[in-house]
Every structure is written in structure tokens, then in C-alpha cells.
Amino acid sequence: MTQSSARRQEYEIELPPLGDLPLHRDVSFGQRLWQQGWLRKTLILVVLAVVWEVAARVQGNDLLLPGFLQTAKAFIAGIGSGELPVKVWVSLKVLIKGYLIGLLLAFVLTTLAVSTQFGRDLLSTLTSMFNPLPAIALLPLALLWFGLGEGSLIFVLVHSVLWALALNMYSGFLGVSDTLRMAGRNYGLKGLRFVGYILIPAALPSILAGLKIGWAFAWRTLIAAELVFGASSGQGGLGWYIFQNRNELYTDNVFAGLAAVILIGLLVENLVFATLERVTVKRWGMQR
Template identity: 40%
Template structure:
């Protein structure tokens, strides 16, 4: 039954994609817009296949995903440390709140000129921008999660004379998991945005520069179909991660534990 529902969802989605595709194609065929602005669907698909076969887009995608994973990992660790500190100590709470107030409104791209001065133009600069855009919303989410845990849980832990790490592992993390998951989701979305914009500015270091660079390169050589094929890959990865990773993770944890519906 459940499988059926899931299958139906995909059918609906495919149906709508087909409809949108037909509308797109009819606009392209109407000849109202230059193909340099509005390429036809088969041009876009052709260009996508070409860059898959040549391996170009695969290489760039792997490069981007690698950067994202690295930076998300670093971001999650930093966010965990900061929010645990702010829950356990009043002094740190003030510090972390001040840090968030200062850094959260700053878009990573606005920091770009400074980051180039500090770190140069390599991949470490991109990682820095992603970590910056991931950490602050995640700290907000995690510390809200920790704070929403009923105090009695923590007192229970103290009663059992659990150490800091045991409290974190057995009480704080499981009890705030829905917030953690929401934080990771927001982090993932913001990481993508930061990554693509940073890559478009930096260009290739060592010949390969990620999906943002791929799109930029297509732009400067006026390959509009190529720009769309880059966008399609970004959308596909977004859908895959949402459906395969986050939904599965939710099912295996918070839904199974009965913490959310």
C-alpha cells in the first residue's frame, strides 16, 4: 500500500514534468525567442548527454559534491560544539549569541574579497564560504533543539552521574534529533547556494571547478543549452538527496521513534 502511494507520487511528478516539458517545447518551437535564449528540449538533453559522455559534467559534479560533503561535515562539527557549549554554559551562550548576531546576516559572497586575501582562490576558500553559510543557521537550530529538551531529562542524566559526553550521546542528541535533522536540511540547501555562487566567481583551480564553474564556462562561450543542462543536474541532485537521503533518514529515526509524523 505504502509503495503504491510512493509510486503514485512519482507518477504525478513525471506527469507534471512532461506537461511543463511540452509547454517549454512549444514556446521554443514557436520561434518567438532566439534559441540562444530559449533552446529546445532536445537541444538541452543532447547537450546534457554530450557532457555526460565526455565525462566533463560528471567530473565537475563529483568535485562539487566532494566540497559540499567536506564543508557540511566541518560545519556540523563546529555547529555541534558551539551549541553544546552554549547549552552547558551561560558564558558561552552569550558569546555564541553575539557571534550569530554578527555573522548570520553576512552573505558568504560579501566576504569574498576578504577571503581571497586570507586564503587565496583555491578550494579552501570555497569550503570556508560554505562552512560560514551552514554553521550559523545550524547553531540556531541545534541550540533551540537542546533548549527544548525538558529539563527533567538532563536532571535524570545528572542523577545517573553521566559525564558530559554521555549526556550528549544519550540525551541531548536523541532528544533534539528532529531539530538536528531540520538543521542539516537547511544547511544542505544553503551549502548548495553558497557553493554554486562561489564556484562561479573563482573559476577553475587545476582545470576543474565544479558545477558553478561549468555553468559559468557555458555562459562565456554562449552555450545556452549547456547552461540548462548544468541546472538540470543541480535539480536532480537536490531531488535525489531529498528523497533518498533525508526522507529515509527521517523514516529510520524520528518517525520510527514517534517524535514526528
């Protein structure tokens, strides 16, 4: 069979000139402001404060619900007297100790889990047993074993941090691609060097998520524990400050203590963890 059709003539289509169309869309000043995340979050907080103040005025009982302005005055007075910063520092010292110990234990368990079959069985068994167990349920044992002090608080903090962080870290390690694993093996990486150079950087999004979850668990567990047996090393922390003012019916100080808990959570989330994500996983293109 022969092809008798002739080759089609080539031709060009001339496109009309673009003209003087603007290359960039004009964005108003208001739109540029609205694109700022800090401004949107601040607006949300302002709206919540207004709703709180209106609800308190409608309710009309300062003993049950002090307004936002009254709470702000109590918060400023607590900072000015030095009582509130001291309570916050006492709580943060205990929190940092328990958090670091829990982080270290989670790293050890996860390293064993990715290295040996026994480590995997150990991590799976321990997390199945202890992860569903509320940390606050261990308070009676903590009192028996460590007494009324910092040791009991650190014990329940380690429990609240360890399992959530270990699970997230291990799931992140399992999600590392085989290509990266083979690249590490080809370079002769084994043991801790393989974990440090290959697994941790690749699993960093999951690790950071576990760090944030562990921080949230630890912070609320500490406040709850201090509400129950609060004094540590002769001093009470922020939870004990809230409990004492509740007994004395200083509800504005109770709300000031709760505001301090919330503010510390916001600062840690938006300064510490957001900065870590920005300089690592977001900079590396691993997260939006």
C-alpha cells in the same frame, strides 16, 4: 430527607445484525497509484518539462531559452563525454569538506551553549553578527586569505553552513523536555554523554531541519562562488562549467549544468535526508 424512588429496572436493547456490509472500502487501481508520493512528484516534473518545452517553442530563440529536449540532449552529451560528471565530482568534494567542517563547528558551539553560560553568550553573539552576513560577501576576504583555490571555497561554505545549523541545533536542545533532562541526570549523564544520549535524540527533528537548511545554503553558495572564481586545485566545478558555457554562448550546456544542480538537490533531499528521517524520527513517532 429520604429517597422514596424505586430503582429503575435494567433493560437491554437488541441491535440488528450488521449483515453483509463490506468491511473494507474498495480502492481502485488509479487511487492506489495516486497515493504514491513518487508518482505525484514525477507527474509534477513532467508537467513542468512540458510547460518548459512549449514556452521555448513559442519563444523561438535557442540562444535565450533552449527547450527541454535540447537541454536533455546537451545533458546526455555532457555525461557521455565525461565532462559533466567530472565537474560535479569536483564540486561535491569541496562541498563535503566544507559541510563536515561546518557541522563539526556547529556541534562544538552548541555543546558549549547548552553546557555553560559563556557558551550561550558566545553562540548568541556570533549568530547575531554573522548569520545575516551573506556568504558570497566574504569572497574578497577569502581570496586575500586563502588565494584562488579550494581553501577559499571551503571558507565560504563553512560560513554558510555553520550558523543555520547551530541555531536549529540549539533551538532543538532548548525544546527538550525537563522530564528527559532529569532522566539523564538521574543516570549520571554529564557533558558530552548527556548531549549524545539525551539531547541529540530528542532534538533530532530540529537537527535534521538544520542539516537540510545548511545543505541548501552550502550547495547554492558553492555554485555562486564557482561562478565568480571557480577553479579549485587546477579544476573548475559545476559553477565554473556553467560560467564557461555562458561565455561561449552554449546556452543548452548552461541549462544542462543548471539541471545537474537541480537533480543533485533532488537526490540529496529525497534519498539522503528522507532516508534519515524515515529510519529515525518517523520510525520513532516524532514526526509524521
